[in-house]
Amino acid sequence: MTDFQFPLPKEEYMYPGHSACPGCGEPISMRMLLKALGPDTIMNVPAGCCAVIPGVWPTYSLKIPLIDHAFECTGAVSSGIRAALDHFGKEDVTVVGWAGDGGTADIGLQSLSGAVDRGTDMLYIMYDNEAYMNTGNQCSSATPCGANTTTTPGGKSHQRTKKDVMKMMIANGIVYGASLNPAFPEDFMEKVVTAKGIRGPKFLHILSPCPSGWKFDPRNTIKIARLATETGVFPLYEYRNGETIFTKDLKNRKPLEEYLRLQGRFKHLSQADVEGMQRVLDESIQKLLKEE
């Protein structure tokens, strides 16, 4: 007899052989999400790495149905799938709209806002690799300041910000929101199960490290994801009934430098730049802690 326990449910809803780059953070999260949701799930994805991970036609890597559609309409397609399911009385099927940061924060924003406004019962996921990665790393409104992309070769200007889509969605009327990180599987799974049990529009923000675009050794994907939360760059929280609760400690943080120095996209930053960014981060976290 052994008393070893699997850290996640054993059922697999993903086949190997999909087309993500080695060490991509996205399939790790997609696999965990499906383990938490189970087989009664329909997913829809726009253009992006999310469209190649399910496989290159005629092959397919998931064990649940999926619709692949145009770049700007994830929210609208989720609303349509929901309407069809409701027509056939299949209320227990979860509809997942899974889109990138470009597909959510930029090009799909009006479609998502419409779906939230209609009160669509869906689980909308923004997997955030912080740029347009499938087309070779162009800056999006979710790219963090200082990060190099092909369209911000010297780093994204500190005059700009990382768009806070969660805040917009809360103002828009979501019933549940949370940030998720695949480096914390228990927290991840709990939030997905909670979201599944709530009717109405729900928005999840998943951090998705991209070895190709962030320029790091693929063996460090989970290490970097974990550091993002431990340094406070990507706080883990849950929003419900007008309240935000942090699900991982924000008070004792590791230095931001540990996170930045593992990634080539921040390589050009001077020590003074890093110190400046640490101050901005500390201020924003102080603000968050006061709001809680």
Next chain:
Amino acid sequence: MNYRDLPSMPVAAQSTESITTGDWRTIRPVLNKDLCDRCYHCWAFCPDVSVIVEEEGSFPKVDLNHCKGCGICSTECSKQAITMVREDL
């Protein structure tokens, strides 16, 4: 394949298992059973569903037809039981 052999609708019906992404690999995970405590973190974090655990309590195995050699299993193993070894190219 002739276009007539393709399905009439753009529906994917074949699993990606037929695609041997193991060909992409330049380094390969090798397990040292003496160090492994079967916590299965390697299994939980593998992006390519390529760590196989046949039953609870057994040692993890790697599906070398699909493992892309990213090395995440090696980094995340707290027992340092997985070493990445260069493939003969």
